[in-house]
Amino acid sequence: DTAVSQTPKYLVTQMGNDKSIKCEQNLGHDTMYWYKQDSKKFLKIMFSYNNKELIINETVPNRFSPKSPDKAHLNLHINSLELGDSAVYFCASSQGTGETEAFFGQGTRLTVV
């Protein structure tokens, strides 16, 4: 029943590793997002895809690469993980127009050691 689901919920990994976070939504939305929430709870958009096309790409290191195989999925791959990448990453989806709210997943807590 989960509207926006992301896996894994927790991810602990060493510096330099490559990892992926998966996200799926069953709401039929055409827009999906990745947000990063830091330790101070500040929430910042990283990427947005509309119908598998990248439409928002904020200032994010090239080590972060989103991939959208279809409009229901948006995965996030991170290369060469750094300590500063530790955060909670949220996937979200919406119908894509400005007046519709975003539906969020439960978050993936990434800890880089």
Added chain:
Amino acid sequence: AQSVTQLDSQVPVFEEAPVELRCNYSSSVSVYLFWYVQYPNQGLQLLLKYLSGSTLVKGINGFEAEFNKSQTSFHLRKPSVHISDTAEYFCAVSEHGGYQKVTFGTGTKLQVIP
């Protein structure tokens, strides 16, 4: 570019007391406004939103917010809080037209004291 300012990072309030969480925004065009709530270890969920029309918007869990265009504010209020309202609250804005790019404020931690 749009921006959102939440003036209070933490708001302690006693149970059954009223609360107001402040939010101001900046944008060169018309905006849509949202309040989201984040309970510990969970994602964000929508409390309420303002699109157009009546400036007083009612949301879930007894919350309401008032849009004030002249003051560019969208403050969130509840007349009587419960312990279960303890959470982080985020104000957000998106601009009319184009694809949705939502900008979030820095959040206000509401701490309800028994």
